[in-house]
Amino acid sequence: MRIGELSGRTGVPVPTIKYYVREGLLPAGELSSPNQASYGDDHERRLRLIRALLEVGGLSLAAIGEVLAAVDDKQRSVHKLLGAAADRLVPGYASDRVGDGGPDAEAVLARERVVRLLDARGWRSSADSPAGQALTAALAALARVGHGGFAEVLDAYASAAEGVARADLEYVGRRAAREDLIETVVVGTVLGDAMFAALRRLAQTDGSSRAFEAAAGPAAGAGPDAGADGPPGGLSA
Known part of the structure; x- marks a missing residue:
């Protein structure tokens, strides 16, 4: 796929994708011509991971780079790989x-x-x-x-x-x-x-x-649904 399609599939703007490539977070696409590159499912999966680390995990780009290095280190066990992210x-x-x-x-x-x-x-x-x-x-x-x-x-x-x-x-x-x-x-x-x-x-x-x-019984004048959605006494919402 072209970079525009990759952007459409992942929701990541084209300039951001190019920035990730420059920073080494995302592998470059395979050149199909001097001015065109082709991207595949691996690029889409990696972009999805970067977005999760950034938007959900709140990690910095530097920390994301460390996690991605662990992902790419095939000698690292799954246990240590998961620890690198979870920590x-x-x-x-x-x-x-x-x-x-x-x-x-x-x-x-x-x-x-x-x-x-x-x-x-x-x-x-x-x-x-x-x-x-x-x-x-x-x-x-x-x-x-x-x-x-x-x-x-x-x-x-x-x-x-x-x-x-x-x-x-x-x-x-x-x-x-x-x-x-x-x-x-x-x-x-x-x-x-x-x-x-x-x-x-x-x-x-x-x-x-x-x-x-x-134990206390219903408060006087309270309807059957009174307080049903409110916090119980002593517990904050």
């Missing part, structure tokens, strides 16, 4: 420091809790990975605002995460091309997080209604 989707967290004295007490205790969790579950993950650092930062923040006890539900969260991760990987495993694998991880992780948060919120609404409204 870049986790927000970075600076070390929790007090002046120059190193991490504060909450951060130290939070990291120890993460290490114990990983050891207890036998997860082949590291507390120093981007995701491990993110979990440490969340637990430390909970402790600082007086809700360190919320970590009591950490094991329940971990069990739920294992089930979701299995479903994720089963879905990813049905993809064959390396570009498709990465695109699935990026889209599935970013939008899957949003989907899981929404499901959690719906489950909270249902659970709160059953636990608290049933």
Whole structure:
């Protein structure tokens, strides 16, 4: 196909496609004449992946280049390939420091809790990975605002995460091309997080209604549908 057709199929403007070629993100087309190049399905798949990394994953072009280098490294295992993409989707967290004295007490205790969790579950993950650092930062923040006890539900969260991760990987495993694998991880992780948060919120609404409204009984003057779409007491929307 010509570059115009490639642009039409992918929604990527022709100047942007040419820029990606110049930057080495997209292979050049095969010259069919001195002024014409032909593009194929591999170019379309690569452009689709770049768009997913950029628009859904929010990665910089530099980070996208690193992910694409991993895709093209056929010696890299699928596990390491997926890790190269997934690690870049986790927000970075600076070390929790007090002046120059190193991490504060909450951060130290939070990291120890993460290490114990990983050891207890036998997860082949590291507390120093981007995701491990993110979990440490969340637990430390909970402790600082007086809700360190919320970590009591950490094991329940971990069990739920294992089930979701299995479903994720089963879905990813049905993809064959390396570009498709990465695109699935990026889209599935970013939008899957949003989907899981929404499901959690719906489950909270249902659970709160059953636990608290049933015990208190309907408010005086309230109709049968009153508050059906609003947040339950104590839970933010």
